[in-house]
Amino acid sequence: MTMIEQRLREAGFEVPAAQPSVANYVAALVQGDLLFISGQLPFEAGKVRYQGRVGDEVSIEDGKLSARLCALNALGQAKTALGDLDRIKGCVRIGGFVNSGAGFHQQPAVVNGASDLIVAALGDAGRHTRSAVGCSALPMNAATEIEAIFSIK
Amino acid sequence: MTMIEQRLREAGFEVPAAQPSVANYVAALVQGDLLFISGQLPFEAGKVRYQGRVGDEVSIEDGKLSARLCALNALGQAKTALGDLDRIKGCVRIGGFVNSGAGFHQQPAVVNGASDLIVAALGDAGRHTRSAVGCSALPMNAATEIEAIFSIK
Amino acid sequence: MTMIEQRLREAGFEVPAAQPSVANYVAALVQGDLLFISGQLPFEAGKVRYQGRVGDEVSIEDGKLSARLCALNALGQAKTALGDLDRIKGCVRIGGFVNSGAGFHQQPAVVNGASDLIVAALGDAGRHTRSAVGCSALPMNAATEIEAIFSIK
Numbered sequence: 001m002t003m004i005e006q007r008l009r010e011a012g013f014e015v016p017a018a019q020p021s022v023a024n025y026v027a028a029l030v031q032g033d034l035l036f037i038s039g040q041l042p043f044e045a046g047k048v049r050y051q052g053r054v055g056d057e058v059s060i061e062d063g064k065l066s067a068r069l070c071a072l073n074a075l076g077q078a079k080t081a082l083g084d085l086d087r088i089k090g091c092v093r094i095g096g097f098v099n100s101g102a103g104f105h106q107q108p109a110v111v112n113g114a115s116d117l118i119v120a121a122l123g124d125a126g127r128h129t130r131s132a133v134g135c136s137a138l139p140m141n142a143a144t145e146i147e148a149i150f151s152i153k
Numbered sequence: 154m155t156m157i158e159q160r161l162r163e164a165g166f167e168v169p170a171a172q173p174s175v176a177n178y179v180a181a182l183v184q185g186d187l188l189f190i191s192g193q194l195p196f197e198a199g200k201v202r203y204q205g206r207v208g209d210e211v212s213i214e215d216g217k218l219s220a221r222l223c224a225l226n227a228l229g230q231a232k233t234a235l236g237d238l239d240r241i242k243g244c245v246r247i248g249g250f251v252n253s254g255a256g257f258h259q260q261p262a263v264v265n266g267a268s269d270l271i272v273a274a275l276g277d278a279g280r281h282t283r284s285a286v287g288c289s290a291l292p293m294n295a296a297t298e299i300e301a302i303f304s305i306k
Numbered sequence: 307m308t309m310i311e312q313r314l315r316e317a318g319f320e321v322p323a324a325q326p327s328v329a330n331y332v333a334a335l336v337q338g339d340l341l342f343i344s345g346q347l348p349f350e351a352g353k354v355r356y357q358g359r360v361g362d363e364v365s366i367e368d369g370k371l372s373a374r375l376c377a378l379n380a381l382g383q384a385k386t387a388l389g390d391l392d393r394i395k396g397c398v399r400i401g402g403f404v405n406s407g408a409g410f411h412q413q414p415a416v417v418n419g420a421s422d423l424i425v426a427a428l429g430d431a432g433r434h435t436r437s438a439v440g441c442s443a444l445p446m447n448a449a450t451e452i453e454a455i456f457s458i459k
Binding site for chain 3: 033034092093094098100101102103104105106107108112115116118119126127128129130131132133134135136151
Binding site for chain 2: 023025027028029031032036037039095097101102136137138140141145147
């Protein structure tokens with residue numbers, strides 16, 4: 001087990017098997033010393049666990065868990081792509097998309113679920129830049145979608 | 154004619170003339186071994202061909218054609234920027250924005266129109282990472298907007 | 307004072323103090339010869355100056371001022387991260403998110419506020435790629451959010 005996976009296990013998380021992409025794109029791609037990860041949904045055991053608009057059908061707390069699950073899936077994709085999670089040096093950026101009605105303005109609190117998970121996994125090297133925005137709709141009515149760029153060695 | 158253009162022609166596509174940007178930004182920019190392309194709209198012959206919300210005023214099938222046209226325009230921008238499309242090595246990432254009401258959740262099916270076109274043009278090297286999200290509104294009421302990062306030689 | 311700050315001052319702008327991030331992410335991060343800046347809100351003197359949907363509660367002109375303020379804050383973050391703004395070589399990309407109801411389609415005019423400010427600061431080297439999209443909601447009900455990637459020396 002890699003150090004990153006051990007750190008996650010101590011925090012109570014298992015890196016999941018990667019959800020394969022089913023169309024003409026890939027879930028992860030190495031470009032130079034960067035690893036790009038496609039937008040991840042809150043899949044768990046093959047289905048989308050958190051669905052609906054945050055602040056409406058989905059509580060902020062569940063929205064945060066949804067973003068955390070997306071980030072965990074991003075690490076699952078990274079593991080499959082790299083073979084070994086310890087090739088990750090740090091996290092450069094995440095894009096956080098939150099399924100939001102017009103009256104909901106706490107996207108940062110939701111995306112913190114992803115940011116916290118990445119820092120739990122990578123420590124200080126996991127501190128990344130990010131954007132957090134509200135989307136009128138997301139694939140499969142997911143509550144959140146998270147994309148990421150990691151630096152690798 | 155370059156190999157990429159020939160491949161596209163065999164698939165039934167012509168690389169269009171690039172739509173110039175009309176403000177203080179550029180449609181394409183080389184940074185190291187990457188080519189960044191600004192968000193492209195489904196322009197054809199100088200006007201936006203697909204307008205409205207997908208799953209509402211625009212069918213999924215037309216949404217897919219809209220995304221395909223955006224991707225074709227991205228290649229048009231790349232051609233103008235690079236002079237020669239065969240300088241493209243691969244596609245790193247696309248961002249797919251779909252004009253969507255809250256009840257529409259098939260953004261991936263729509264963005265497949267762009268992914269399929271890029272793979273038709275570049276073959277396996279065209280398989281990219283991507284995000285597909287729903288936007289409450291897009292410029293000129295376009296049905297889709299697609300941005301891209303290509304790797305170049 | 308750096309050349310970039312002098313240019314901005316002549317255009318009537320002061321580079322603001324950076325708004326610190328309050329969670330497990332950073333406002334700016336250097337990766338190789340790129341500087342990534344997290345999505346910036348139109349903060350001024352510690353509060354969000356422009357709030358609401360552009361084209362509805364917020365005029366297009368105010369939306370443009372909002373985007374300009376976001377871009378100015380991005381330069382504030384760059385200054386804090388780099389120590390010296392003149393380490394910036396150019397701007398590679400901005401992502402422009404505009405708080406928009408379904409009927410508003412002038413996101414490019416709004417995001418021009420950011421593009422114009424960056425070119426005022428950096429001259430021709432500031433001409434960047436960009437995307438401009440409509441979001442159903444933004445953090446703290448901000449009218450705009452702008453993220454950026456600069457090239458540095």
